[in-house]
């Protein structure tokens with residue numbers, strides 16, 4: 001499963017309005033908006049219409065980051081040490 005994460009930032013003051021998370025699936029995409037502290041009232045507003053609560057500037061999406069969710073399998077390096085052979089006692 002792949003998730004895309006992006007930050008929503010203000011053009012004018014550079015304030016972070018929140019985080020946008022998109023879970024990519026074949027049947028449409030689901031978006032989750034996590035507002036930054038103090039930006040809670042942006043929840044539910046379309047990103048294109050949302051404005052910075054500090055200065056009223058437009059918001060843009062910055063730095064989309066792919067987050068891969070791997071199945072929970074801890075990747076342990078295989079130990080490939082040779083076992084010391086025991087010499088048969090003479």
Ligand SMILES: [Zn+2]
Pocket residue numbers: 010011012013014015052053054055056057
């Ligand atoms: Zn701003």
